[in-house]
Amino acid sequence: MLYIVIPVFNRWAFTRDCLLSLRQQTTAAFRTIVVDDGSTDGTAAALAREFGEVLVETGDGNLFWTAGVNLGIRRALAEGATQVMTLNNDLVAEPDFVAQMLTAAAHHPTAVLGALELDLATGEPVYGGERFDWLLHRRHDLLRELPPAARHGLHPVSYLPGRGLLIPRAVLERIGLFDEKRLPHYLADYDYTSVARRHGFPVLCNYEARLRTYPDESGQEQTRRVRSLRGYYQHLFGIRGGGNLRNFTHFALKNCPRPYVPLCLLNGYTRRLVGYFLH
Template structure:
């Protein structure tokens, strides 16, 4: 059985829309676990009243993404999950999303799978996975190189985000949960899928499974739109900071091949120090 784990903190309208999209799936062979990390906007009441089928776990507001996901995964495993999917609340799932993911999972039972992401306002693809050259710290966005007629099926990638990430139980039993101690928020998903790939589990983006996202609502985009010295500090050192130097260091030490590590670190630090003002 597939269990979908959704960590939330406020923004109940996004959560409602996400759960409504899951109710419209062409298959019902899954359950949903929502981890409400101390929301103050009535999210908990809404879940109990309007979505009684959802399994609810609660935090005190200090879980952030990684610990919240891990709490939900533990609940899913205790319920007997054979697959776990992490899903952000600010996404909408296409009606055949779960069916498309499960069809591929049946053919590739040890694979970690992600989905093609579309802009909710335009319907255009915005993320389809990427590959990373550790030697030069350069990324290749698959959407920039794949012609439209090839935007289907499976494509191998270096890592995947946690928005619609399907993880077989065997992967969880082999490499454990997400690294909540060293990567409490950003990069935990890229780290986890990188570790899984190094342990021999295939990592694919499934272009036949589609999510709609709100690119302008991501934490990084909001921070960059409100540029300030305080925002710059949060970008580099805050738990939710997309350029957090400590998180990047942990990710690099864990995943970058040792011969390439010095340049990878220096290049990454430079990008984070100046990138806040360039985007």
């Protein structure tokens, strides 16, 4: 049985739309776990009132993404999950999303799977996985490299985000949970899927499974929306900072091939120090 884990903190309107989209799936072969990390906007009461079928785990407001996901995964495994999916609450699943993920998983039972993301407003693809060149510190965006006619099926990638990430139980039993100690919020998903790939598990983006997303609602976009010295500090050192130098260092040391580490760190630090003001 597939268990879908959704970590949330406030933003009930997003959570509600996400859960409604899961109710409208063409298959019912899954259960949903919401990890409510101390929301103050009435999320807990609304979940109990509107979504009685959803399992709920609670936190005190200090879990952040990684520990929240891990709490939900532990509950899923205790419930007997054979597959776990992490899903952010600011996503809306296409009606056949779960069915397409389960179909791909049936053909590739040891694979870690991600999904194609579409802009909710326009319907245009915005993320379809990437391959990363450690030597040149360059990401190859599959959506830019694949012609539209090739945007279907499964595509090998270097890593995947936690937005609609299906993980077989065998992977969890082999490599454990997400690294909440060193990567409490950002990069934990890229790290986990990179580790899984190094352990021999295929990491694939499934273009048949589609999620609709709000590109402007990510924490990184909100931090950069109004640039300031305080925002710059949060970008580089805050737990929710997309350019967090500490997180990047942990990620690079764990996943970069050893000969490329010095160049990778230099390149990565430079991009984070100046990138806040350029994008």
